[in-house]
Amino acid sequence: MxxxxxxxxxxxSYRELxxxxxxxxxxxxxxxxxxxxxxxxxxxxxxxxTGFFLWTxxxxxxxxxxxxxYFIQHHMQMGWFVRGLHHYTAQIMIILLACHLIQVVIxxxxxxxxxxxxxxxxxxxxxxxxxxxxGYLLPWDEKGYWATQTSTKIIGITPIIGPFxxxxxxxxxxxxxxxxxxxxxxHAGLLPALFILTLVVHVALFRKQGVTHPKNTQRKAYFWPSxxxxxxxxxxxxxxxxxxxxxxxxxxxxIVLGVESGANLQAPAAPDEPxxxxxxxxxxxxxxxxxxxxxxxxxxxGAIIIPSLVVGLLFLFPLIxxxxxxxxxxxxxxxxxxxxxxLLTGLSMWSDSIDPAYQKAVADAEIKAKRSIELANHKGIxxxxxxxxxxxxxxxxxxxxxxxxxxxxxxxxxxxxxxxQIVDPSETALRDPxxxxxxxxxxxxxxxxxxxxxxxxxxxxxxKDPSNNKFFGHTKLHNSDMANWSKQxxxxxxxxxxxxxxxxxxxxxQLPNKTPISSEVVERGAEIFSFGSWDGAQPCSDCxxxxxxxxxxxxxxxxxxxxxxxxxxxxxxxxxxxxxxxxYYGPTKNEMPKFLERLTSKEAHLIAKWLRRDWxxxxxxxxxxxxxx
Amino acid sequence: MGTGDEDSLxxxxxxxxxxxxxxxxFLKGSISIVLGAVLLLAPLITGLLFFLDPxxxxxxxxxxxxxxxxxxxxxxxxxxxxxxxxxINAWNKHANEPIGAIYLVRYEEKVRAFQAxxxxxxxxxxxxxxQKGFLCxxxxxxxxxxGSRTSLSSPSPRGMDSLEVRVEGNDILVRYEExxxxxxxxxxxx
Numbered sequence: 001m002x003x004x005x006x007x008x009x010x011x012x013s014y015r016e017l018x019x020x021x022x023x024x025x026x027x028x029x030x031x032x033x034x035x036x037x038x039x040x041x042x043x044x045x046x047x048x049x050t051g052f053f054l055w056t057x058x059x060x061x062x063x064x065x066x067x068x069x070y071f072i073q074h075h076m077q078m079g080w081f082v083r084g085l086h087h088y089t090a091q092i093m094i095i096l097l098a099c100h101l102i103q104v105v106i107x108x109x110x111x112x113x114x115x116x117x118x119x120x121x122x123x124x125x126x127x128x129x130x131x132x133x134x135g136y137l138l139p140w141d142e143k144g145y146w147a148t149q150t151s152t153k154i155i156g157i158t159p160i161i162g163p164f165x166x167x168x169x170x171x172x173x174x175x176x177x178x179x180x181x182x183x184x185x186x187h188a189g190l191l192p193a194l195f196i197l198t199l200v201v202h203v204a205l206f207r208k209q210g211v212t213h214p215k216n217t218q219r220k221a222y223f224w225p226s227x228x229x230x231x232x233x234x235x236x237x238x239x240x241x242x243x244x245x246x247x248x249x250x251x252x253x254x255i256v257l258g259v260e261s262g263a264n265l266q267a268p269a270a271p272d273e274p275x276x277x278x279x280x281x282x283x284x285x286x287x288x289x290x291x292x293x294x295x296x297x298x299x300x301x302g303a304i305i306i307p308s309l310v311v312g313l314l315f316l317f318p319l320i321x322x323x324x325x326x327x328x329x330x331x332x333x334x335x336x337x338x339x340x341x342x343l344l345t346g347l348s349m350w351s352d353s354i355d356p357a358y359q360k361a362v363a364d365a366e367i368k369a370k371r372s373i374e375l376a377n378h379k380g381i382x383x384x385x386x387x388x389x390x391x392x393x394x395x396x397x398x399x400x401x402x403x404x405x406x407x408x409x410x411x412x413x414x415x416x417x418x419x420x421q422i423v424d425p426s427e428t429a430l431r432d433p434x435x436x437x438x439x440x441x442x443x444x445x446x447x448x449x450x451x452x453x454x455x456x457x458x459x460x461x462x463x464k465d466p467s468n469n470k471f472f473g474h475t476k477l478h479n480s481d482m483a484n485w486s487k488q489x490x491x492x493x494x495x496x497x498x499x500x501x502x503x504x505x506x507x508x509x510q511l512p513n514k515t516p517i518s519s520e521v522v523e524r525g526a527e528i529f530s531f532g533s534w535d536g537a538q539p540c541s542d543c544x545x546x547x548x549x550x551x552x553x554x555x556x557x558x559x560x561x562x563x564x565x566x567x568x569x570x571x572x573x574x575x576x577x578x579x580x581x582x583x584y585y586g587p588t589k590n591e592m593p594k595f596l597e598r599l600t601s602k603e604a605h606l607i608a609k610w611l612r613r614d615w616x617x618x619x620x621x622x623x624x625x626x627x628x629x
Numbered sequence: 630m631g632t633g634d635e636d637s638l639x640x641x642x643x644x645x646x647x648x649x650x651x652x653x654x655f656l657k658g659s660i661s662i663v664l665g666a667v668l669l670l671a672p673l674i675t676g677l678l679f680f681l682d683p684x685x686x687x688x689x690x691x692x693x694x695x696x697x698x699x700x701x702x703x704x705x706x707x708x709x710x711x712x713x714x715x716x717i718n719a720w721n722k723h724a725n726e727p728i729g730a731i732y733l734v735r736y737e738e739k740v741r742a743f744q745a746x747x748x749x750x751x752x753x754x755x756x757x758x759x760q761k762g763f764l765c766x767x768x769x770x771x772x773x774x775x776g777s778r779t780s781l782s783s784p785s786p787r788g789m790d791s792l793e794v795r796v797e798g799n800d801i802l803v804r805y806e807e808x809x810x811x812x813x814x815x816x817x818x819x
Contacts, residue, residue, distance in 0.1 A: 049676055053676035053677075057682075067721070077682040077685060082672075082676055224654065225654035228658075228661045229660060232664040233664070236668060239671060243671070380717070382721070383721060383723065
């Protein structure tokens, strides 16, 4: 047993090395307050280990960064856990760093002869923040993309060298593949290497100088095993907190137990899409808040000059401490600094918490994130990247296309289409007053509200009161033949008859989320459409054409829309592209512009599909079911 | 407090003292070692499980894929042919993507298909018109038109891997599969 140990010791003197490492003198004995440095080393080790494994699966380019992180998070074995460890450890490190710094200042451990150690510690702090900043961009999701835009812009306003530095860091004038490759090289290469070198010097200097122990202590003690046990105990507590956060995060994303509520990975970044939820990570919020007080050209003062002065002041601490009352000054400065950071962070969080626009932006981002993952799970990701999935998704694009092209005249359940309630697919929820939107638009209403268009409910409400502001009220059709028909004939129809005929019309739409309805009802509706109601209401077929068995040709020569496949994708597409066709409102009754030249064919399809709520839903089969056998 | 004291303390650390400390700290030391191991194993083991992810992924068998038509195939002259199929590349999912290459050889109404990958070390096998046979450019394994080794001294441990072929009318369908290299048996990679 001892043979090989002796053999090894004769060649390496490892026993002496272990003795020197473990039996570090610790006058006064073990203390909990000495644990901060060790917990930081431990968290850094976690980052190195998890970082290496993530490296084996991450792919830095604008078409693969989000996609590979998505794959890690949602498809690879323990991927969510390893990424979660890396993600939350980074945040815990910042907290431990602050504790370590405060402890060092309070104990006066930055003073002579430990100046160098203090300075190396400050360099480690800057490297940690650099690692956080570069790591935040790597998933290439909306959150990281927009937050990092701000950071690199701030680097750009540095006097003289700023613009060069920014271009070098970004790898060009705008974000792209090279931004990711550069950030990744910094995050996984240069910064960790510098971190390890600095850490070695920092720890070596610490061992040379020893702990800053209580004065006049007589008790002789050593690092091993008492202090080691405390350090490891503290590390275990840190790990427990991190693992708790990871599991909680996994629980929120539905990875654990399958109940979804949050997303650790947001939607893929798109420079052309609005993102109003942009905030830096919480530990940079104080700077974000601070910048609010430096408008316009003063920004450089708040973003560069003051932070540089503060860091400069920290570097001068060991020298200041030599002055009379210098140590007290340093303690107070640290206290004020930490207090200001906490205060600014709190202010920032508070102002966001009372800002409904920000809250909505966060909720929207969350919905978009889930949708991205849902689409990727369902369809797999095309070569162009996940962003192509969102761009061809009616649920994601429809609201914005509607807002841009349609909401000038139309409404969608009372708003411009972009309210978050659009994701609720149930018809009842849409008409419930408490779901009514606050997101009204200021433009003049000129046309109908298209929320629920083609549903039985929409049609029956329309039949009962076409002149209502929700329908023809704002158009020249408000006293049209249709409005007159309704006034004269609706009183002659029973509620059931109105329902039947609207079910019949709705069945023409073949909506994907339609309520199952018996063919009997549809046939009754078709009969009323063709021949009128029991009490002699005028049949629809007098004015409207509809290609259906036994429906007679129109009698009147008025131009009313052809209701064959009414509200189907094809019908809507024709209506959107050219409503002046006689099949629709014809040249005289129509007020709607032709969109033939204003929309691409893809956009028109997306709007038509979105109006019909025709999109891939979460309940369909997942990629994960087919990619694994 | 003086660092001088600590230095001398360090130097004068006698074995007796260390042994004393060791005895007192045996329990603490043991707990520390176990704790330290647990702390490092947590990220290491989960990381390893993550790294082992590819082991639980199987290749997809796609049944018979159409690779060409009978009338465009010359008699007894191997034709290199691309095989297209569904391809899952981690997060990417493509339909109708090239997934590999095969040689098709027609003998009157019968067609044989060979995997173009050499069973020896995985190089892409050439067809030599002058030698009327297959020749691997890497280690000079050579195969006859029927895929068998030309001599037993050929580096390849087995003949070229034949694939299942079905002719439906004019269409040639092949069950595309890949096999382990370096083995005298044909073992499917799945």
